[in-house]
Amino acid sequence: MVADEHNLPAPRFTLTRRATLKRGGLVLGLTVPAVSALLSSCSDSDGKSDPNAPAKGEKYGGTGVADRAVDAAKALGISGPLTLVAPSGNVGNFEPFYDEWASRTGIKMQSLELPIGQFTDKLFSSATAKTDAWDLIAIQPRLMGDLIGANAIAELTEYVDKHQPDIDDADHGFLPLQREYASRYEGKAYAIPVDGDNWIYAYRKDLLDDADNQAAFKSEYGYDLAPATTWAQYRDIAEFFTGDGVYGAADLVSSGWSFWFWELRYASRAKPQAYYFDDDMNPLVNTPEGIAALEDLINLKDFMPKDIPSWGYTESYAAMGKGEVVQETAWTSLAKYLNSDDSAVKDKWATAPMPGTEIDGEVVSRHIYAYGGSLVVWNYSKASEAAYLFAQWISSPEISGRMTAEAGFADPFRISDMGSEQLAEIYSADVMADYIRVAETSVPEIMIKGSNEYSNVLDENITRAFAGQISAAEAMANVESAWNDITSRLGRDEQKAAWQSLKSTYPQG
Amino acid sequence: MMTVDMRERRPEAQSRSGETAGGAARRQARERRRLSWLTSGPLIVVLLLLLVFPFVFNIWVSLTGWQINQGDWWKAPWIGLDNYQDALTDSRLWGSLLRTSLVTLVCVLVEGGIGLVLALCFAEKFRGRALLMGVTIVPMMILPVVNGFIFFMLFQSDGPVNDILRTDKAWLNDPWSALFVVALSDIYQWTPLMFLIMLAGYNAVPPNLRSAATVLGASRWQEFRYVVLPLMRPVIVIALIIRAIEAFKLFDPVFILTGGGPGTSTETISVYLYKVAFNDFRLGYAAALALVVLILLSIVGMRAVEQVEGRVKSQKEETVDE
Numbered sequence: 001m002v003a004d005e006h007n008l009p010a011p012r013f014t015l016t017r018r019a020t021l022k023r024g025g026l027v028l029g030l031t032v033p034a035v036s037a038l039l040s041s042c043s044d045s046d047g048k049s050d051p052n053a054p055a056k057g058e059k060y061g062g063t064g065v066a067d068r069a070v071d072a073a074k075a076l077g078i079s080g081p082l083t084l085v086a087p088s089g090n091v092g093n094f095e096p097f098y099d100e101w102a103s104r105t106g107i108k109m110q111s112l113e114l115p116i117g118q119f120t121d122k123l124f125s126s127a128t129a130k131t132d133a134w135d136l137i138a139i140q141p142r143l144m145g146d147l148i149g150a151n152a153i154a155e156l157t158e159y160v161d162k163h164q165p166d167i168d169d170a171d172h173g174f175l176p177l178q179r180e181y182a183s184r185y186e187g188k189a190y191a192i193p194v195d196g197d198n199w200i201y202a203y204r205k206d207l208l209d210d211a212d213n214q215a216a217f218k219s220e221y222g223y224d225l226a227p228a229t230t231w232a233q234y235r236d237i238a239e240f241f242t243g244d245g246v247y248g249a250a251d252l253v254s255s256g257w258s259f260w261f262w263e264l265r266y267a268s269r270a271k272p273q274a275y276y277f278d279d280d281m282n283p284l285v286n287t288p289e290g291i292a293a294l295e296d297l298i299n300l301k302d303f304m305p306k307d308i309p310s311w312g313y314t315e316s317y318a319a320m321g322k323g324e325v326v327q328e329t330a331w332t333s334l335a336k337y338l339n340s341d342d343s344a345v346k347d348k349w350a351t352a353p354m355p356g357t358e359i360d361g362e363v364v365s366r367h368i369y370a371y372g373g374s375l376v377v378w379n380y381s382k383a384s385e386a387a388y389l390f391a392q393w394i395s396s397p398e399i400s401g402r403m404t405a406e407a408g409f410a411d412p413f414r415i416s417d418m419g420s421e422q423l424a425e426i427y428s429a430d431v432m433a434d435y436i437r438v439a440e441t442s443v444p445e446i447m448i449k450g451s452n453e454y455s456n457v458l459d460e461n462i463t464r465a466f467a468g469q470i471s472a473a474e475a476m477a478n479v480e481s482a483w484n485d486i487t488s489r490l491g492r493d494e495q496k497a498a499w500q501s502l503k504s505t506y507p508q509g
Numbered sequence: 510m511m512t513v514d515m516r517e518r519r520p521e522a523q524s525r526s527g528e529t530a531g532g533a534a535r536r537q538a539r540e541r542r543r544l545s546w547l548t549s550g551p552l553i554v555v556l557l558l559l560l561v562f563p564f565v566f567n568i569w570v571s572l573t574g575w576q577i578n579q580g581d582w583w584k585a586p587w588i589g590l591d592n593y594q595d596a597l598t599d600s601r602l603w604g605s606l607l608r609t610s611l612v613t614l615v616c617v618l619v620e621g622g623i624g625l626v627l628a629l630c631f632a633e634k635f636r637g638r639a640l641l642m643g644v645t646i647v648p649m650m651i652l653p654v655v656n657g658f659i660f661f662m663l664f665q666s667d668g669p670v671n672d673i674l675r676t677d678k679a680w681l682n683d684p685w686s687a688l689f690v691v692a693l694s695d696i697y698q699w700t701p702l703m704f705l706i707m708l709a710g711y712n713a714v715p716p717n718l719r720s721a722a723t724v725l726g727a728s729r730w731q732e733f734r735y736v737v738l739p740l741m742r743p744v745i746v747i748a749l750i751i752r753a754i755e756a757f758k759l760f761d762p763v764f765i766l767t768g769g770g771p772g773t774s775t776e777t778i779s780v781y782l783y784k785v786a787f788n789d790f791r792l793g794y795a796a797a798l799a800l801v802v803l804i805l806l807s808i809v810g811m812r813a814v815e816q817v818e819g820r821v822k823s824q825k826e827e828t829v830d831e
Contacts, residue, residue, distance in 0.1 A: 117764070121787035124577045146578035146790065255768035306666040306679040309771055449578055453789040464772025467682065490579070 053100055053402075060398040063172050063416070068163050069393035073105035076386050081108040084390075085123075086138035087116040090373070093194065093408035094138070097394055107386055120452065127152035132380040135387035141182040141372045144190055145449030145498060153376040156189045159388040165192060165395065172397040172416035175439040177369040180505035181447055182413075186498060192391035194403070195373025196411030198438045199264060200431060202320065202334055203227050203327040205350040207241065216240075227352035229363050231265055231296045234327065234355045238303035241326040248303035250316040250325040257312060258297075258462040259455045260370045260445065264329060266293035267366035267443045268356035273506050274366075276446055276454075281487045281496050285458075286473075286480035292357075294465055294472040301466065309466060321345060329354065331371065332411040332435075335427045351431050354438075367442040373410060443506055448498035450490045457482040571796035578790045585793060592797035601773055602798055605781040606805070612688060612777065613756040616695045621749050623696070624703025628711050629733070631704075649701040657765030660694040664766075684774035687767045691775060694762040699755070703748055710744030711737065746817045750810065757806060778802055 060066040080102075084094055091111040098109040112134060114122050120143065126133065127150040139147065147153045166173055167183055174183065178193035185191075207213055208225055217225035221236050228234035238248025251261045266274050269289035277283055284290065305311070305319060317334055319325045321343040328334065338349050356365030375391035377384045394403060397416040404412045405422045412423055412435065424432045446454045461475035470478070487495050571592055575585030596602055631642055648656070663670050664680040671677055680686045714737050722732045760779040763769060769776035769784065776784075782802070786795035 121783075124787065124790060128577055128582070149576075149578035149580060150790075151580060255770040306677060306682070309679070309682045310661075310767065453791075456784065456788050460770075460772050463770045464774070467684070467771030467774070469684075469772055469774060489574070489576070 056103055060396075063166060063169070063397045065164070065166050065172075065396035066393050066398035069165075069389045069396065070104045072163055073107055073386055073389040073393070076107075076383075076389075078383055078386055079106055079108060080383070080386070081110045082136065082381075082383055082387050082390060083110050083112055083134040084136040084138065084375075085112040085114060085134040087119040088113050089116065090138050090408065093373075093403060093410045094394060096407045097399065097403065101390060101393060105389075107390070109390065123147070123152065124150055127379075130380050132378075132382055134378050135381040135383055136391060137376050137378060138194065139191070139374055139376055141191060141193075141374045142370075142445055142447045142451040142455070144185045144374075144376070145447065145451060147376065148185055148190065149449050152379055153190055154379045154381070154384050154388075156191070156377060156388055159385060159392075160189045163389065163392055165392045166397075170415070172414060174395075175413055175415060175436070176507070177439050177442050177444075178372070178374075178413045181369055181444045181502075182372050182374045185447075186501045191374035191376045192388075192395045193372070193374050193413050194391070194395050194400075194410060196332055196404070196413040196435075196439075197369060197372040198332050198411065198435065198442055199329060199354065199367045199370065200332050200335060200351045200438070201227070201327070201329050201354045202338065202349055202351050203237075204323075204345065204348055206345075206348040207326055208237075213240075227350075228327070228355040229353070229365070230358055231268075231355050235296070235299050235303070237327060238300055242303040245324065247305050247319070247325050248327065249300050250304055250308060250311070250319050250328050251297065251300060252308070252311060252313065252316055253297060253304075253463060253466045254309050254311055255459060255463055257459075258466070259458040260368070261297055261329065262293055262458065262462050263370065263445055264354070264366075264368050265296045266290060267368055268354070268364045269293055269359075271359050271362075271364055272508065273443060275503060275506075277483075277499050279496070279500070281492055281499055283480045283483040285483070286476040290476045290479075291472045294462060294475060297462065298466055298472060309463065320349075323348075332427065332431065333409045335431045336409065336411070339426060339428060351428070351434065353434070365441070367438045368445060369439075369442040370445040441507055444502060447502055448495060450486050450495070453486050454483055457486070567796045567800065570793055571800055573793045575793040575796075576790045577792060582792070588793070592794045593801070595794065596797055596801050599798075601776065601781055602778075602801070604773065605776045605778045606802070608688070608775070609757055609759065609777040609779075612692050612695070612759060613753055616692050616699070616756050616759075617749055617753045619692075619696050620700045620703045620752060621707075621745065623700045624705075624707045624748070625745070627700070627704040628707035631708055632711050645704060646701040648698050651698065653698065653761035654765060656694055656698045657762040660690055660697075660762065661766050664690050681767055682771060684771065687771075687775045691759070691762050691766055694766070695756060695759060699752065703752060706744065706748040706751075707741070710741045710748070713744070714740045742820060743817055746813070746820070750813050750817070753813075754806070754810065 054060055060070070084091070086094070091113045094109075095111055098111075102108045123137065123139075123143075124146075127147070137153070144153070160167065167179055167189070168174075173179060174193050175196065175198075177198065178196070182193040183189060183191050208227065214225045217237075217240050220240065223233075225237070225240075228237055234249070240248065242248040252258060253261065266285070266289065268274070269292060274289055275284055305324070307315075313330065316325070316328060316330065317337045320328050320334070321337055321340075323344045335351065337343060338345060340346075354365050354367045356363045358364075375395070377387045377391070381387050393399060395413070397414050400412070400414040401417040401420050401423065404410050404417065405420070405426055412418070412420075412427075412432070415436075417423055418432060418435055420432070445451070448454075458479050461470070461478045464470050465472050465475040570582065570585075572587060572589060573582070573585035574588045574591070575582050579585070627645065631638060631645075651659075661681070662668055665671075666677050666679045670680070678686065680690050718736050718740070719732055722736045727735070758779050759777045760783065763775055763777050763780050764783075767775045769780045773781075782795055782798055785791050785798060
């Protein structure tokens with residue numbers, strides 16, 4: 001039918017810019033309140049949506065850490081909002097708890113998510129500008145020294161003394177790693193830990209237990225196939241399983257990640273500890289131990305996915321989750337991922353103590369504490385005490401277990417969470433059973449001022465050596481020279497003091 | 510013949526208020542000057558604040574050892590020309606400069622060449638021209654970060670490019686192939702810009718000159734070679750200069766694709782400066798490096814502009830002579 005425009009009824013709506021704007025405004029005007037009402041009726045401002053949270057008006061009880069934070073925050077009589085800034089992917093650890101905090105204290109929270117690659121630049125440029133745009137920051141603890149140097153974060157000793165977050169409590173305090181490395185700098189309180197980030201060694205139990213594989217492995221390598229106890233065995237297992245789209249390992253060697261994997265190998269190269277510096281801040285990396293640690297990593301080259309030099313942790317987790325990788329060393333959150341519904345190897349993997357190095361007939365095995373996560377209070381915050389109190393509350397024994405179980409990728413960090421059945425289900429019972437031992441044998445990454453610069457130099461030279469541009473020995477010689485320059489520039493005496501303080505926190509024996 | 514300067518003899522006309530004509534002119538000139546200061550003054554102040562102050566501040570910072578993690582800039586130690594001395598022997602600086610120059614040269618020439626060919630293809634009207642033109646300029650509108658990510662995905666060892674080529678090459682692990690991917694992503698994104706500039710340049714060539722060449726029996730190639738190309742030359746050179754300046758600042762694709770790695774083998778000057786300033790927090794040294802690069806770029810840029818001006822001038826003179 002051909003429409004005759006003269007016979008058509010007058011259109012009910014005319015499509016003009018004005019009409020569209022008017023109608024849009026009307027629709028928006030009606031929709032926004034309706035949606036808000038719907039959302040507010042669905043959301044639970046009393047924090048009762050979480051069955052693990054006590055009802056509004058009731059105390060958390062327990063250790064009292066959470067209640068002390070709530071009571072003190074209420075007494076401040078402010079409403080916020082406080083801004084928490086975090087690298088992308090990390091805000092998910094905190095946001096699920098904002099409503100509960102707001103309903104109990106009256107202080108609203110909001111997040112600002114920054115791309116992970118631009119996180120440190122933004123922090124430091126804001127420190128230069130002394131902006132008060134945010135109150136709390138979720139940082140890698142290794143940045144603490146640099147942030148303190150830039151006057152960017154506030155010392156928390158006064159608040160810690162006043163509100164008692166029970167950092168060192170033997171029953172419900174923070175794990176040794178978090179206590180020593182992630183909350184203090186040169187003995188002073190600057191941060192509240194909120195992420196465990198112990199490292200684990202995960203392997204495909206089904207493949208290593210397979211009788212055919214065991215027989216073939218023994219005939220090829222002359223010893224039994226079992227979870228690697230040394231880095232040499234780790235390489236052998238990687239070599240054995242590589243082929244047909246399966247890779248023996250997926251340890252990260254890309255820019256921004258590789259230095260942690262070198263540190264992990266270096267940590268087990270000496271007894272009692274393989275330190276980064278001597279007492280005068282002379283680097284100890286251009287040594288047979290440092291070079292061997294790098295060679296351990298380079299020796300895996302043929303047994304890892306081809307794109308590994310450009311991978312981050314999400315790619316390596318996904319590869320193992322898809323069943324393409326036989327073993328990995330990574331953060332504890334790998335266990336969480338491998339047990340998730342996204343994983344194709346949910347019941348096919350297990351963990352074992354970190355491989356190490358045989359020294360004087362004894363295998364020295366070390367885990368490391370790297371990346372991590374702490375909340376620090378921005379030095380230019382206008383509500384620094386309220387910001388601190390939120391950090392105390394969310395890291396309290398009353399919330400910490402829920403935070404690691406229900407939200408994001410944070411790993412357990414309170415001693416009191418070690419017996420949690422819920423966490424044992426999420427991470428696997430053997431991971432949780434071994435958690436304290438791992439925490440007690442873990443050594444820190446370079447957590448002194450200049451950490452970024454020391455790590456960058458290391459990273460650049462590792463990636464160059466892995467790409468075959470320079471030898472392992474050349475790489476370590478470059479690192480030694482550059483580290484000396486950095487130390488001189490930052491002030492050798494100041495760096496010596498910071499290093500001595502960090503060194504004293506290494507586990508003994 | 511005797512000439513008389515009438516100005517000497519003419520008595521100054523007096524206004525009703527008794528003011529001479531010269532006095533009025535001087536007063537008007539003063540008022541004009543005052544007006545121009547009033548109108549342009551705020552702009553000059555803003556420009557001083559926005560351009561001159563940061564530039565002077567940058568020079569000052571470059572003479573200090575300021576690191577953000579060492580405290581405030583005004584407390585930074587004065588180290589004179591040490592940063593510049595270090596820059597001279599900084600192999601990463603010169604390596605990244607060389608690499609950036611190479612990528613810039615390749616990208617700009619390829620983009621210019623393809624842009625010119627595309628401009629000639631789109632010079633005449635044909636069916637679907639508008640649609641095709643729209644499609645051609647789409648890459649230019651993609652965010653550079655997104656563009657970098659697209660190429661990151663395309664060139665994974667199990668990505669579509671390797672599927673087509675039936676290989677498992679790890680493109681981003683080898684310095685040369687990684688640089689190739691970086692250059693390719695830049696060419697993909699910025700060829701449309703060159704195309705648009707070239708098309709505008711082509712359209713500015715007077716049609717009667719081309720018609721005259723055709724009437725005189727010139728072939729299409731001769732018409733292009735001897736009429737169109739010489740007249741387009743200033744536009745082409747300006748387009749190349751503008752693009753070269755932009756390409757020299759190449760950052761996003763490198764940052765996304767390789768992060769400057771493996772090692773430092775794909776590091777461009779922008780990526781290196783970024784790392785010095787925001788990964789190592791050495792703002793004093795970064796300021797010195799930025800100034801060194803600025804000086805080098807200015808010299809090259811000014812030489813190029815001089816060349817263009819010289820050519821345009823000689824072209825005009827040739828036209829007048831004819």
